[in-house]
Amino acid sequence: MSDVDKPKKRDINKAKTKVPMREQAPQDRIFNFEEVPLGYDENEATLEALRCIQCKDKPCVRGCPVGIDIPAFLALVGERRFEDALRKIKEKNFLPAICGRVCPQEDQCELVCTLNKPDKGREPGGVGRVERFLGDYAMEHDLTITPVCAAPTGKKVAIIGSGPAGLTAASDLAQKGHDVTVFEALHKPGGVLFYGIPQFRLPKEILVREIDGMKEMGVKFVMNYPVGKAEPLDEIRARFDATFIGTGAGLPWFLGIPGENLNGVYSANEFLTRVNLMGGYKFPERADTPVKKIKRIAVVGAGNTAMDSARTAKRLRPEVVYLVYRRSRLEMPARIEEIHHAEEEGIDFQLLHSPVEIVDDGTGAVGAIRCQEMELGEPDASGRRRPVPIEGKIKEWAVDTVVISIGQGPNPLLTADCPDLKRDPKKGTIVIDPWMRTSYPDTYAAGDIVTGGATVILAMGQGRKAADSIHRFLTTGDPADPEAGQGDVCGNLT
Amino acid sequence: MGNRIVTARELAPKTWLFEIEADHIAKRGKAGQFIILRVNDEGERIPLTIANRDPARGTITIVAQEVGKTTEMLNALDVGDEIHDLAGPLGKPTEIPTGKTVVCVGGGIGNAVVWPQVQALKQAGNKVIAILGARTKELLILEDEIRAIADQVIVTTDDGSYGRKGMVTHALDDLIDSGEKIDEVITIGPVVMMKFVCRTTAPHGIPTQASLNPIMVDGTGMCGACRVTVGGKTRFACVEGPEFDGHQTDFDELITRLSYYKPEERASLDHHHRCKMDEAARALDRQA
Ligand SMILES: Cc1cc2nc3c(=O)[nH]c(=O)nc-3n(C[C@H](O)[C@H](O)[C@H](O)COP(=O)(O)OP(=O)(O)OC[C@H]3O[C@@H](n4cnc5c(N)ncnc54)[C@H](O)[C@@H]3O)c2cc1C
Ligand code: FES
Numbered sequence: 051m052s053d054v055d056k057p058k059k060r061d062i063n064k065a066k067t068k069v070p071m072r073e074q075a076p077q078d079r080i081f082n083f084e085e086v087p088l089g090y091d092e093n094e095a096t097l098e099a100l101r102c103i104q105c106k107d108k109p110c111v112r113g114c115p116v117g118i119d120i121p122a123f124l125a126l127v128g129e130r131r132f133e134d135a136l137r138k139i140k141e142k143n144f145l146p147a148i149c150g151r152v153c154p155q156e157d158q159c160e161l162v163c164t165l166n167k168p169d170k171g172r173e174p175g176g177v178g179r180v181e182r183f184l185g186d187y188a189m190e191h192d193l194t195i196t197p198v199c200a201a202p203t204g205k206k207v208a209i210i211g212s213g214p215a216g217l218t219a220a221s222d223l224a225q226k227g228h229d230v231t232v233f234e235a236l237h238k239p240g241g242v243l244f245y246g247i248p249q250f251r252l253p254k255e256i257l258v259r260e261i262d263g264m265k266e267m268g269v270k271f272v273m274n275y276p277v278g279k280a281e282p283l284d285e286i287r288a289r290f291d292a293t294f295i296g297t298g299a300g301l302p303w304f305l306g307i308p309g310e311n312l313n314g315v316y317s318a319n320e321f322l323t324r325v326n327l328m329g330g331y332k333f334p335e336r337a338d339t340p341v342k343k344i345k346r347i348a349v350v351g352a353g354n355t356a357m358d359s360a361r362t363a364k365r366l367r368p369e370v371v372y373l374v375y376r377r378s379r380l381e382m383p384a385r386i387e388e389i390h391h392a393e394e395e396g397i398d399f400q401l402l403h404s405p406v407e408i409v410d411d412g413t414g415a416v417g418a419i420r421c422q423e424m425e426l427g428e429p430d431a432s433g434r435r436r437p438v439p440i441e442g443k444i445k446e447w448a449v450d451t452v453v454i455s456i457g458q459g460p461n462p463l464l465t466a467d468c469p470d471l472k473r474d475p476k477k478g479t480i481v482i483d484p485w486m487r488t489s490y491p492d493t494y495a496a497g498d499i500v501t502g503g504a505t506v507i508l509a510m511g512q513g514r515k516a517a518d519s520i521h522r523f524l525t526t527g528d529p530a531d532p533e534a535g536q537g538d539v540c541g542n543l544t
Numbered sequence: 545m546g547n548r549i550v551t552a553r554e555l556a557p558k559t560w561l562f563e564i565e566a567d568h569i570a571k572r573g574k575a576g577q578f579i580i581l582r583v584n585d586e587g588e589r590i591p592l593t594i595a596n597r598d599p600a601r602g603t604i605t606i607v608a609q610e611v612g613k614t615t616e617m618l619n620a621l622d623v624g625d626e627i628h629d630l631a632g633p634l635g636k637p638t639e640i641p642t643g644k645t646v647v648c649v650g651g652g653i654g655n656a657v658v659w660p661q662v663q664a665l666k667q668a669g670n671k672v673i674a675i676l677g678a679r680t681k682e683l684l685i686l687e688d689e690i691r692a693i694a695d696q697v698i699v700t701t702d703d704g705s706y707g708r709k710g711m712v713t714h715a716l717d718d719l720i721d722s723g724e725k726i727d728e729v730i731t732i733g734p735v736v737m738m739k740f741v742c743r744t745t746a747p748h749g750i751p752t753q754a755s756l757n758p759i760m761v762d763g764t765g766m767c768g769a770c771r772v773t774v775g776g777k778t779r780f781a782c783v784e785g786p787e788f789d790g791h792q793t794d795f796d797e798l799i800t801r802l803s804y805y806k807p808e809e810r811a812s813l814d815h816h817h818r819c820k821m822d823e824a825a826r827a828l829d830r831q832a
Contacts, residue, residue, distance in 0.1 A: 235764045237582060237589070237629040245766075274631035276764055279577075280568050300766040304778065311771050311778060311797055313804040320767035328761070329586060339588045339761070342808065414800035463764050463783065 061128075063100040068176040076394040080364050083249045086391055092130065095183040098176045099127035101165065109162035110177060115511040118142040120159055120177055127180055133193060136184045140195050143510065144221050145214070147185025147256045150178050152247060152354075153507045154385045189259060196263050200227035205524045208233060208290040210277045210464060213241020214506045215296035215497025217264065218513030219520070223294075224267045226521050231290075232269060235276035235463060238327065241298050243506070245327040246319065246355065248362050251388075278467035283493075292492050292520045295480060296513060299498035300461035304454055305350065309408030314342065314416035318355045318455035325362050341366065344451045348372040348419045350405055351455035352381075357388035359453045360397045371397050372447055376404035376424050376437045402426075403445065404437065408452055420446045460499050477502055485529040486516035494520055494529075547581075547627040550603055555685040558610040559653065560619045561595070567602035569594065569632045575664035576638030576657075576755065576787055579606065580763040582629040583617045590614050591760045591782070594633060595656040595686075596663075607656035607685065634763045635786050638753070640668045644727035647719065648694075649712050649741050651677040651733025655686050657755055661730055662694050671695050673724070675715045677733065681706035713740045726750050731790060735799050742790035754790035756781050758801060773797050 072088040073079075079086050090098065102124040110120040118139055126135035139146045155178035160166060163174030188195065205228045209220045212234040224230045238244050240257045265271065277286060287293050302317035304310050316324075321341075328339035347368050349360040352375040360373050373392065375382065378401050382389055393399070403421035411417030423443035426435035460478045465471060472481040472489035479502055480495040482488055488495050496512035498504055519529035551563035569579060573594045580589045596605035610616045621627075638661055646665050650658035655676050665672045674694040678684035679702045691697045698715045699707030708715060712733075720726065726748075731741040732755035745752045758770040758781050765783035772781050775792035779785065 235631065236762060237631065245762075274629050275568075276631060276634065279633050280572065280631075282572075300764070302766070302768050304768065311773060311801070313801060317768040320761055320769045323761055323767050328588065332586075342805075414797075415804070461765065466783070 061100055062103070063097050065101060066170075066172045068101070068173050068179065069094045069098040071179055076396070079250065080395050081367070083365055085250055085253055087387075089186050090179055090183040092132070092183075092187075095127055095132075095180050095187075096130055099124040099180050102128070102175045103164065105164045107164065109164060110159040110175070113159040113162040114142075115158065115505075115507045116142045116514060118159075118181075120175075123184070124175065124177070124180060127184070132184060132187050133195075136188055136193065136195055139181060139184060140197070142514075143507075144197075144218065145185075145260055145510065146181045147189065148214075148243065148252060148260070149507055149510070150180075150182025150185050151252050152243075152385075152505075153178055154505060156386050158507070185256070189256065194263055194266070196266055197221075197225045199225050199267055202229065203227040203524065205229065205291040206231070206289070207520060207524075208286050208293045209296065210283075210286070210294065211235075211241060211296040211298055211497070211499070212239035212271070213296055213298045213497060213509060214243060215298075215499075215509035215513035215516075216241070216294065217261070218510040219294045219296065219494075219496065219517040220269050221264055221267065222514055222517035223520060224264065224269045226517075228521070228524065230269045232271045233275045233277050233280075233286075234271065234273050236327070237273050239271055239273065241296075245323045246358065248322065248326055248358050250361070250365070251358065276463055278464040283464065283468045283471070287490065287492055292494070292524055293490075294513075294516055294520060295464065295488070295493065295495040295499060296497040296509070297461045297464050297499045298509075299458045299503040300463075301459040302454070303457050303459060305405060305456065307405055307407055309410060309416070310454070312408055312410055312416050313414055314450055315408055315452045315454065318349075318351070318359045318453055319458065321359055321453045322355070322362060325366075342451065344368040346370050346372075346447075346449040347451040347453065348374050348400075348405075348447060348449045349453045349455055350374045350419075351457070352377070352389075353383045353455065353457065354385060354388055355457075356453075356455035357384045357392045359455050360392055361388075361395055363451075363453070364395050364397060368451075372400050372419075372449070373397050374400045374403050374405060374419065374421060376402065377434065378402055378426060381434045400447070402437065404439070405452075406444070409446070411450075416450055416452055418446050418448045419452055420444060458503050460502065465499075485519040485531070486512065487519060487523075487529050492523070547630040549621055549623055549625050549627065550601075551605075552621070552623050555607065556683045558619070559607065559683070559685055561605060561607050561656075562618075562621070563596075563598075563603045563605045564627055564630065565602055566604045566630055566632075569604050569630070570597045570599045570602050573597050573604060573633035574637030575640065575660040577633040577635045578763070578786065579604070579630055579632030580634060580760070581606075581618070581627050581631070583614060583621070584628050587617070587628060588614045589629075589761060589763065591634070591757075591763055593657045593660075593755075595659050597660075607653060609653040631763070635782060636784070638664065638730065638755075638787055640664050641670060641728060642668045643670065645671040645673070645725055646728045646730060647673045647675060647716065647726050649675045649677075649716060649729060649731040649733070649737075651712055651737040652679070652683065653685070654731075654733030654737075654755075655684075655690070657732040658730075659686050659690055661732075662690055666693050666695075673698070673719065673726075675700065675712045675719070676707075677701070677712035677715075677737065678706075679703065711740070712737060713744045716741060716744050720744070720748055720750075728753070729790075730787075731755070735795055735802065738790060738793075739795035742793070742795070746791050752790040753787045754793055754795075755787045756785055756793065756798060758798060759805065771801075 123138040160174035166174035409418040424437035427438040430436040494516040496516040497509035770781040773794040
């Protein structure tokens with residue numbers, strides 16, 4: 051890699067495209083659960099960072115849900131000051147190794163990047179890739195940039211749910227000197243980062259390390275503790291000075307078509323949980339939770355969860371993996387990189403098809419999936435063109451497994467037991483004011499439980515905002531930020 | 545928050561009772577609710593009903609029958625050992641009426657669930673008749689415990705080795721025919737048994753709750769593995785149940801869904817046994 055060697059300080063890299071990232075080849079990676087993109091080395095990261103022209107306008111900062119000073123950290127990387135760059139990111143985002151991997155950069159910072167001119171063949175700065183590099187750099191060099199915590203305030207905060215929203219809020223509040231306890235219903239912390247997103251996309255070691263760092267900061271973790279059941283919310287509120295709810299959007303939706311309860315039909319959550327959280331791919335040698343031997347599988351949906359399910363299935367070595375989606379490629383909500391990786395791995399995309407029935411093989415198990423062919427009509431409320439059925443065009447694929455991945459609703463585990471906590475009557479999401487405060491004055495909420503299924507970075511951004519409000523509430527009695535205008539929260543994020 | 549085992553007792557062949565330290569579950573758990581446990585870090589999450597609670601001692605009691613690798617490993621634990629993970633209480637508590645006559649029909653390991661229900665029903669001032677079924681005398685569990693609280697106990701065994709010979713449904717039929725005014729039936733046991741209990745009560749219009757035991761993974765409403773069809777609608781048993789109107793329940797679907805992993809469960813158990821044999825062989829090797 052001699053041409054990449056040792057870029058000089060303040061060089062500008064005029065390359066139109068991003069420094070390519072090495073990846074495991076598709077033909078190899080479908081036989082393992084190791085990570086696919088291998089990351090930048092120091093030189094590649096420096097070279098990519100030097101593509102940033104340090105424009106005055108900095109649209110990327112506005113494009114970032116947590117407002118990371120992107121040009122600043124890229125400039126530092128350009129000078130090979132990796133540790134300083136990391137500190138810069140950590141001012142706003144304490145999980146760079148994770149966000150660099152899972153953020154939809156193409157819809158956020160990179161979308162609005164001044165460099166981004168697809169018509170001229172020019173790609174935006176590789177913000178996500180450099181961010182990921184820094185996160186990994188910290189791990190490889192064992193740099194714990196554990197923030198210094200303020201002197202103890204004597205105030206106690208309960209965090210319910212340990213997904214990205216809860217972890218961010220917990221970390222921020224611990225830094226401010228509060229005594230923080232995280233309660234999690236499952237046996238491992240991390241929420242979707244642990245049970246949903248597969249190992250080959252987000253190695254679990256990264257998460258474990260970040261959580262260990264939080265424990266060093268004094269954050270307490272209580273696992274296996276479903277709040278609402280193990281202890282009513284009111285009693286938690288009585289024991290703590292403030293409470294934060296980040297219980298996520300864990301309730302899987304089904305299609306409501308015949309055959310959905312046949313053996314071999316899974317929600318994406320069940321499929322991914324069996325494989326990821328419970329390590330089902332190691333069954334029976336090194337894990338006790340079974341995953342069925344799959345020959346032919348159809349995954350329904352086209353979001354990140356669907357891509358994760360399809361690619362996870364592929365690694366269980368079936369003959370074929372179909373991905374069935376009722377709209378076209380353009381409307382697929384997944385990150386571009388995931389769609390691209392899925393294609394490379396040989397996932398068979400069946401677009402413009404909507405399942406109408408899952409057919410019984412005669413034993414109560416899945417035999418086939420029957421789909422209605424669709425075409426695109428007028429745009430709907432979401433701005434995407436609405437799929438409409440083409441009369442009489444029905445297709446059927448023989449499969450033994452179907453994974454339904456069409457989204458999920460707010461987790462009812464907690465809210466079911468506190469009827470007077472105000473919720474959106476239709477969506478079931480928790481209602482909050484501009485300061486992330488719920489209808490209980492000492493209780494705040496953020497993440498998917500507020501927005502419905504969204505993204506890691508939005509959950510983190512909201513978790514941070516809620517932590518700021520809680521801090522003000524605990525110190526002044528009022529969560530409102532006197533320096534800000536009316537907060538721009540929640541409603542616009544869904 | 546360790547979950548130490550304080551009592552371990554064999555109730556019947558391959559069926560063990562454990563009393564485990566779990567303070568908050570002992571305080572908040574209610575009849576009909578369950579816990580989910582794992583025996584080690586690679587372990588499966590399995591649901592088990594809370595059979596008894598002792599808030600003063602901060603303990604709960606569970607009863608486990610060996611049916612697979614996890615329950616076999618669980619039953620190999622002893623007093624002083626810790627349960628790796630224990631989450632709960634989960635599920636909705638049994639709805640307990642007051643001042644009614646309620647018949648609890650249990651079968652096999654299901655009698656472990658009848659026990660807390662009889663307690664709760666008695667405390668709420670109901671007349672409680674328990675019908676306890678087992679294949680044979682030595683498999684009958686918790687008879688003494690339930691006898692101590694129920695107003696009446698009828699035991700049936702399939703082979704007639706104890707109590708009355710035949711199925712629980714025969715005893716239930718006779719009870720109904722005897723003119724006993726029954727306001728409600730609660731049933732828990734093998735799915736086929738519950739199905740026939742519901743068939744027995746349906747013509748008489750006796751409301752019947754069945755406690756369903758589908759496969760579960762998380763037990764927190766997050767995966768849908770526990771889907772059951774009740775009244776034509778899909779319900780998640782772990783959060784909306786486990787008790788449902790038995791007359792509306794699709795038991796045949798439940799039976800099919802429960803059978804799905806049978807081959808894998810066997811593979812897991814076989815693997816476990818092979819490992820144990822290998823271990824034993826290695827130990828012998830070392831000695832030699
Ligand atoms: C498979 C999959 C792939 C995804 N891929 C991406 C991606 O590539 N990029 C991206 O940006 N986003 C992605 N998302 C979305 C993203 O993961 C979520 O938006 C984000 O995790 C939401 O964070 P959260 O903290 O609000 O909730 P969650 O991560 O859902 O965490 C909530 C936690 O709360 C716990 N909990 C619930 N109820 C209780 C209770 N009563 N007591 C205690 N604990 C409770 C839950 O067990 C869970 O651990 C993906 C989602 C899935 C499912
Ligand atoms: S066991 Fe997962 S939703 Fe019920």
